[in-house]
Amino acid sequence: MTATTLSPDKTAYHVQAGPDGESFTVADFNLWYGAKQALFDIDMKLQRGLVTSIIGPSGCGKSTLLRCMNRMNDLVEGLRVSGSMALDGSDIYAPGIDVIALRKRMGMVFQKPNPFPMSIAENVIFPLRVDGVRDKTILEETTERALRGAALWDEVKDRLKESALGLSGGQQQRLCIARAVAGDPEVLLMDEPCSALDPIATSRIEELIDELKGRYTIIIVTHNMQQAGRVSDNTAFMYLGRLIEYGDTQTIFTGPKLRRTQDYVTGRFG
Amino acid sequence: MPGTTAEKQLADDGEALPERGRTRRERATDLAANGEPAQWLLGGALAVGLAMIVGLLGLIIWNGIVTFWPKPIEVVTLTTGAVIAGEPIRSEAYKVPADTLAALPVETRATIERNAGFANRTLYKVGNFDIYNDDFRWISDFEATARTQPAGQVYLERMEWGVAIGRITKIIADGRDVTGDRAAIAVAHDAARRRWDTIRHIERRRIGDINHEIERERLGLRKLALHSGGSSPAYEMAERQSTTHIAELGARYATLAAEAADLKKRNENSTLTFTEIGGVEKAHKLSEIVRFYAANEIGLVAKLRIYLSRWAEFLTEEPREANTEGGVLPAIFGTFTMTLLLVVIVAPFGVITALYLREYARQGPLVSAVRISVNNLAGVPAIVYGVFGLGFFAYILGGTIDQIFFPERLPNPTFGTGGLLWAALTLALLTVPVVIVATEEALASVPRSTREGALACGASKWQMIQRIVLPRAMPGIMTGLILAMARGAGEVAPLMLVGVVKLAPELPIDHHFPYIHLERSFMHLGFHIYDVGFQSRNSEAGKPMVFVTTLLLIALIFVMNITAIMVRNRLKRRFQGATF
Numbered sequence: 138m139t140a141t142t143l144s145p146d147k148t149a150y151h152v153q154a155g156p157d158g159e160s161f162t163v164a165d166f167n168l169w170y171g172a173k174q175a176l177f178d179i180d181m182k183l184q185r186g187l188v189t190s191i192i193g194p195s196g197c198g199k200s201t202l203l204r205c206m207n208r209m210n211d212l213v214e215g216l217r218v219s220g221s222m223a224l225d226g227s228d229i230y231a232p233g234i235d236v237i238a239l240r241k242r243m244g245m246v247f248q249k250p251n252p253f254p255m256s257i258a259e260n261v262i263f264p265l266r267v268d269g270v271r272d273k274t275i276l277e278e279t280t281e282r283a284l285r286g287a288a289l290w291d292e293v294k295d296r297l298k299e300s301a302l303g304l305s306g307g308q309q310q311r312l313c314i315a316r317a318v319a320g321d322p323e324v325l326l327m328d329e330p331c332s333a334l335d336p337i338a339t340s341r342i343e344e345l346i347d348e349l350k351g352r353y354t355i356i357i358v359t360h361n362m363q364q365a366g367r368v369s370d371n372t373a374f375m376y377l378g379r380l381i382e383y384g385d386t387q388t389i390f391t392g393p394k395l396r397r398t399q400d401y402v403t404g405r406f407g
Numbered sequence: 408m409p410g411t412t413a414e415k416q417l418a419d420d421g422e423a424l425p426e427r428g429r430t431r432r433e434r435a436t437d438l439a440a441n442g443e444p445a446q447w448l449l450g451g452a453l454a455v456g457l458a459m460i461v462g463l464l465g466l467i468i469w470n471g472i473v474t475f476w477p478k479p480i481e482v483v484t485l486t487t488g489a490v491i492a493g494e495p496i497r498s499e500a501y502k503v504p505a506d507t508l509a510a511l512p513v514e515t516r517a518t519i520e521r522n523a524g525f526a527n528r529t530l531y532k533v534g535n536f537d538i539y540n541d542d543f544r545w546i547s548d549f550e551a552t553a554r555t556q557p558a559g560q561v562y563l564e565r566m567e568w569g570v571a572i573g574r575i576t577k578i579i580a581d582g583r584d585v586t587g588d589r590a591a592i593a594v595a596h597d598a599a600r601r602r603w604d605t606i607r608h609i610e611r612r613r614i615g616d617i618n619h620e621i622e623r624e625r626l627g628l629r630k631l632a633l634h635s636g637g638s639s640p641a642y643e644m645a646e647r648q649s650t651t652h653i654a655e656l657g658a659r660y661a662t663l664a665a666e667a668a669d670l671k672k673r674n675e676n677s678t679l680t681f682t683e684i685g686g687v688e689k690a691h692k693l694s695e696i697v698r699f700y701a702a703n704e705i706g707l708v709a710k711l712r713i714y715l716s717r718w719a720e721f722l723t724e725e726p727r728e729a730n731t732e733g734g735v736l737p738a739i740f741g742t743f744t745m746t747l748l749l750v751v752i753v754a755p756f757g758v759i760t761a762l763y764l765r766e767y768a769r770q771g772p773l774v775s776a777v778r779i780s781v782n783n784l785a786g787v788p789a790i791v792y793g794v795f796g797l798g799f800f801a802y803i804l805g806g807t808i809d810q811i812f813f814p815e816r817l818p819n820p821t822f823g824t825g826g827l828l829w830a831a832l833t834l835a836l837l838t839v840p841v842v843i844v845a846t847e848e849a850l851a852s853v854p855r856s857t858r859e860g861a862l863a864c865g866a867s868k869w870q871m872i873q874r875i876v877l878p879r880a881m882p883g884i885m886t887g888l889i890l891a892m893a894r895g896a897g898e899v900a901p902l903m904l905v906g907v908v909k910l911a912p913e914l915p916i917d918h919h920f921p922y923i924h925l926e927r928s929f930m931h932l933g934f935h936i937y938d939v940g941f942q943s944r945n946s947e948a949g950k951p952m953v954f955v956t957t958l959l960l961i962a963l964i965f966v967m968n969i970t971a972i973m974v975r976n977r978l979k980r981r982f983q984g985a986t987f
Binding site: 241245251252253267268320 | 770856857860862863865866879
């Protein structure tokens with residue numbers, strides 16, 4: 138297959154990996170920061186239980202799209218959206234929707250590790266704390282389960298009461314992942330989770346993503362094409378606020394339809 | 408400037424310079440690009456600032472520390488033949504007035520004229536205000552023919568009329584002459600002072616309690632009369648009960664008064680007679696002399712003991728002699744209570760305001776206007792706050808409270824006049840801009856990523872603020888509170904209008920229900936300084952007290968600040984090690 142078109146109006150789709158049905162359905166989604174439009178006509182379906190990565194050069198709108206999924210963009214003033222974005226069939230931008238309940242169905246990991254200024258254990262059980270859980274056994278079980286899930290348990294089990302800010306960068310990021318999975322979410326949103334980490338910490342996080350696959354629908358925004366290739370089942374390529382090409386990772390990396398995609402994944406621009 | 412000499416030397420050696428003939432165009436350096444002048448300027452500014460602070464603190468601390476140290480008594484013989492005795496306070500050169508000069512002998516006048524008309528004089532604290540009508544006296548050097556420090560001159564601190572200086576001629580203890588018997592004198596003096604304390608306790612505390620109960624009976628009756636009319640059967644019954652109760656109280660009062668009178672009579676039997684240097688003899692009850700010592704005979708240990716006992720008196724006793732003598736306990740207590748109350752009021756008020764402004768309000772011209780107004784509040788003269796506090800808090804708020812809750816006490820105001828609560832509220836208003844600004848800064852400095860992390864975990868906005876933002880901003884908020892506290896504790900002008908008095912009869916906290924009396928007027932160290940320094944009969948007598956009180960006020964603020972800073976640092980330690 139040869140890549141021909143440089144700048145399409147229509148997204149090029151491939152068959153996506155994954156038979157489990159859709160988790161997120163994005164249709165005709167547009168977004169404006171004030172007068173400036175940041176996302177144009179995004180149409181995509183994200184498969185349940187798989188890892189979908191969103192790649193693209195800086196400023197292409199991939200983080201913006203991710204942050205729309207748990208309505209984190211609500212904090213931005215002058216933000217406006219149109220079109221629909223649905224989780225399991227129900228529109229998350231419908232009026233009257235409970236944003237807090239929506240966010241509780243998702244965990245989010247940010248670009249920089251952002252542990253809270255409290256103990257390691259308190260960090261992990263923060264989602265339970267906001268739900269008002271007081272039962273000590275539940276809290277302890279969750280701490281262990283989440284930390285094991287984030288492959289951090291063995292390193293911190295003896296100092297759960299110490300400040301989370303004393304951990305290394307990689308440990309902090311895994312703590313943030315533990316925090317994200319502690320509330321037992323359906324979806325994990327990861328916004329360039331390895332961009333502030335060294336290669337060894339990065340590979341640990343990647344292994345972790347592999348382990349978490351299947352239990353959660355994972356959507357990961359990344360700058361790093363190798364990472365996208367390594368961890369994801371499906372890949373979406375975005376450019377200047379548009380979804381350019383979307384399909385299973387293998388195809389996007391080895392046989393994209395569009396030349397721009399090919400140029401980007403082979404490192405010729407971006 | 409450092410370095411210049413070395414460079415110059417190098418240049419003189421000629422080795423480091425390019426050879427002549429191959430001259431290069433030297434690139435000029437702009438003065439602004441040269442760091443050194445800026446460093447000197449900034450360092451100089453810092454040095455000037457530090458010098459002023461250290462100078463002021465040093466002056467206060469030195470003067471405050473030496474005030475209570477016992478000084479020797481000098482006896483000066485004057486050219487006129489008169490003799491005076493007193494503590495030398497300080498010396499200075501002064502221009503001798505022409506008429507004084509004219510009356511002097513020729514050789515003295517010639518000496519002074521050689522000195523361009525200046526002569527030295529020394530201020531003596533001669534005491535004995537009741538005899539001389541003055542506590543202090545300037546003696547010029549040319550007036551004095553001899554100065555000695557003879558034994559036998561005694562410095563007496565009296566309950567009334569201030570200090571006396573003279574020679575003790577007779578001491579009578581319980582009717583027995585004990586003159587010269589040191590041990591007996593000490594025992595008798597102690598006993599007399601203890602009796603004096605007991606009398607005061609009876610008069611102030613126990614009789615005070617009875618008066619308090621009588622007043623309560625009266626107010627209860629008055630309330631009943633206002634409520635159900637002065638001729639109802641309920642009122643008449645209460646009146647009968649109250650009359651019997653008051654009669655009982657009256658009997659108890661009589662017993663106590665008799666007890667006090669008995670002690671006073673015993674005190675009459677212990678007296679001290681002294682002769683001042685001019686020969687006038689005067690007798691005092693031993694119980695009315697706080698302490699006395701032979702200033703020129705006592706050793707270092709005795710001096711130290713007097714020094715410490717004066718400090719103890721200063722810190723734990725009530726003032727006497729129009730505040731120029733005695734202690735400042737009520738003022739310490741008032742300052743401390745008011746500052747604490749101020750912090751308790753200003754902290755929630757300021758923090759909540761800042762939280763709303765920073766976290767909830769839509770940022771726009773209105774919020775900016777509010778913010779600018781708040782910042783400008785800090786520039787309003789403090790006395791204006793005092794006027795506002797008096798008019799709004801005391802008269803309007805307090806007056807309304809009186810009419811609703813204390814109608815039986817009218818026309819005497821309860822809350823409708825200056826008091827502790829109104830003073831604290833006024834100062835809270837004065838200091839709230841500081842807290843708001845500091846809190847807003849602290850809230851703004853909580854990173855966005857941390858906030859988003861909390862929200863992404865499903866926290867509501869309030870949960871995020873309460874669990875993440877506020878703890879994180881706490882050190883900054885504490886800094887604001889510390890600044891507010893320091894400002895509030897040192898403020899005097901508005902307090903003069905809203906509740907500070909020269910002498911408060913009762914402390915704002917005592918053993919009468921409801922124990923904390925926020926409506927009472929109180930004493931304050933800052934006002935005490937003003938009062939003693941500028942409102943007393945003799946500013947020279949109050950001067951040492953001004954320094955000591957200032958020292959104490961600074962120490963009190965210092966201690967409160969250190970406490971707050973320690974709390975803040977404990978909070979801060981929790982956030983240490985943050986790498987991002």
